[in-house]
Amino acid sequence: MAPQRLSSAAEYKSLLENYDTWMFDCDGVLWHGDRLIDGALEVLSLLREQKKHIIFVTNNATKSRKNYKKKFDSLGVEASVEEIFGSAYAAAVYISSVLKLPKDEKVYVIGMDGIEQELAEEGVAFEGGTDPADNTLAPFSLKNFKPDPAISAVLIGLDTSINYTKLSKAFQYLNRPASEGKSGKPVHFLVTNQDPTYPAGDGLLPGAGSISAPLRYSLKKDPISLGKPGKTMLDCIQAKHHFDPARSIMIGDRLDTDILFGQAGGLSTLLVLTGVTQESEISGPDASPIVPDFVTASLGDLRAAI
Amino acid sequence: MAPQRLSSAAEYKSLLENYDTWMFDCDGVLWHGDRLIDGALEVLSLLREQKKHIIFVTNNATKSRKNYKKKFDSLGVEASVEEIFGSAYAAAVYISSVLKLPKDEKVYVIGMDGIEQELAEEGVAFEGGTDPADNTLAPFSLKNFKPDPAISAVLIGLDTSINYTKLSKAFQYLNRPASEGKSGKPVHFLVTNQDPTYPAGDGLLPGAGSISAPLRYSLKKDPISLGKPGKTMLDCIQAKHHFDPARSIMIGDRLDTDILFGQAGGLSTLLVLTGVTQESEISGPDASPIVPDFVTASLGDLRAAI
Incomplete structure (x- = not known):
């Protein structure tokens, strides 16, 4: 089974309509090191305007949530400590x-x-x-x-x-x-x-x-x-925020952590290709057995929904 | 198939008659750290008296052969650099x-x-x-x-x-x-x-x-x-000393390195229990699939052949 490739404005719009809770991996999705992914800020703003529930889920354990928030601040990404979950x-x-x-x-x-x-x-x-x-x-x-x-x-x-x-x-x-x-x-x-x-x-x-x-x-x-794709992280999130898995989507760049994490929790999943996953891993003879629901080149593509 | 447990003087004597080349692992066989295994010196002397070909085969790569010889010297074990093979x-x-x-x-x-x-x-x-x-x-x-x-x-x-x-x-x-x-x-x-x-x-x-x-x-x-149980080490030894595998025996304390190494080279194998291998690994329900030809408690047991 192949993932659905998103490309039309209508497809991105329906994504916005179908999900209330949006969980994001950070590195490779929102930024690379100290460089924001093009369009990521606008997409996050759009989701906030639409009163979506935003959660950041990272395996980065070198920083506490409080210190990780400083990373968001330095890149101008709005986030509260309560929205950040680290391993x-x-x-x-x-x-x-x-x-x-x-x-x-x-x-x-x-x-x-x-x-x-x-x-x-x-x-x-x-x-x-x-x-x-x-x-x-x-x-x-x-x-x-x-x-x-x-x-x-x-x-x-x-x-x-x-x-x-x-x-x-x-x-x-x-x-x-x-x-x-x-x-x-x-x-x-x-x-x-x-x-x-x-x-x-x-x-x-x-x-x-x-x-x-x-x-x-x-x-x-x-x-x-304890981190993605393990279930403990999602249990932590569920204990603090109460989300409906059927109305939630996990967005990440890694099949064996982000996408598997979303699938294990019954969430829909969107793979972006701005991180470690190559096109060859989602189609063709060497494709991974982990298949996301949706694929798009970059988080910035969701601007098409506007 | 169970290994043969050596215990009688006749059994140790026949071992001495059957093998011309004796390859030894060092740590856990000849010594523990800085402490010689009881009887190891006498057994090595006995083998030298009988003009046996002695080779020391170690996976220790922290020392060159020249420096490893100093370890032999410090414990009073006769050895030449040509007899020592390290990974x-x-x-x-x-x-x-x-x-x-x-x-x-x-x-x-x-x-x-x-x-x-x-x-x-x-x-x-x-x-x-x-x-x-x-x-x-x-x-x-x-x-x-x-x-x-x-x-x-x-x-x-x-x-x-x-x-x-x-x-x-x-x-x-x-x-x-x-x-x-x-x-x-x-x-x-x-x-x-x-x-x-x-x-x-x-x-x-x-x-x-x-x-x-x-x-x-x-x-x-x-x-x-490149070390035991790999074949490269034995190729090195064969290139310098010419031994007949059918008349050679490998003595070690580790099934997955020493004994496997001897078996892969067509040598007979003797396990000693003075190192990492426990009795439970050679008999009973948890026994390893790697079965040596012979087992004895300690190298020192071979003194019974005198």
Whole structure:
């Protein structure tokens, strides 16, 4: 089954009529690095004029929602913190509300300050992250390592300060017999998202999924992923905003995260080709099995509905 | 089919009669970190008295053969550099003799000085490795990165200074269109070995396979592995020593590297239980499909043959 290619003004108009809640991936849809996608601002304004419900859903866990809003501000994109959902926030909510981590247990973090801020806001104690003691290329000594029995989860996101000390500590916690931890249970293995790469302004670089890959490989275990396409992110959104999936659409540039996320939640999906997905992935012999409902070249195309 | 459990003096004696060439894995077989396995020295002396051909085969690529010999010396184990085969050496031989890398092309290295020394001895030019410019936790700027068109292979081994700059550079080279490199061909993706973990003196830590895992994951490509259980290592040994596989035995502590390596080369295999393999992996419902010919608790057991 092929997706519907949108091209006429009538098609874009009917899209506007059919959906009340519009969920957007950001990088590759609204902007590339520090450059807005042509027409994105006008389309968002049009949706706001029509009183549509707008939600931004990002796997970027390097920034908290508050800091991510600064990115919107800097590009002149109207957004409130309540409209922004990031995978670091989804992870923090999962740990506090689903795992219900007791207050005297802690999370070992491989990641940047976005994760730390979201954990702190949810009242979850943590170690690692931006702690200078772990941000080092000095040799790691297993002999001198004193594992903290209070660690009962390891959470990994994109961390551009990844190093062998962080990997070794996370490995020790995740490989520890359940009996040696305070909780008496195996340590939870969590990742903010599994994106293999992310679009830096000037090209692709290894993403959060690559940062956790050494642990998946050495432990032969798969983590629980909290970002897109996982269901936890949508549960977070549903808990704060009440949307009707049948009247909602997810717009993204990535089939294996954005489109799969929308489909798993029963939303309609629109793929834009301004990001990582190539034309060859949606038609022809190498097409992906993940098929969006609609495809358009760029979000800016929706200006035709005016 | 179950392996033969050795226990009687007659069984150990017949082992000595049946094999002329004895190949040994080192860590977990001869020693643990800085501690010799009980009886290992006597067994090696016995084999030398009987004019057996002794070869040491290690996936450790952090040391060159010359530096690895110092480890033997420090523990009082007789060995010559010619008897030692490491995965860094196998990788260097593969690049110079099989890939026949032209002298004006280079290898980008993620790894330690063992790899650099073996590449230099084989006359292979390289970048990265222990270069201070790459051993940094400073942010990596794709914009300021000037890829070297002469790089036509990326070689990855255990690197306890692994960081995001190294991963990003390797990703850029391996993801580069063939047309942009000097060779006009896709960049070779090579690893010294795929061991998920390695036995540090005080427990397990992430191994070489974990260091290359981010690139396998982000590129969705599998590398060529030069260490055990790969065939390249045995080809290197065969080129220097001429052994008859039917009269040779491989002794190791790891089913998926040592034992598989011996089996792939048509050698007999002896598993010792002084390393990473547990009893439950060779018998019972969770037994591995990799079955050695013989099993004994420790190399020291062979003293019974005297």
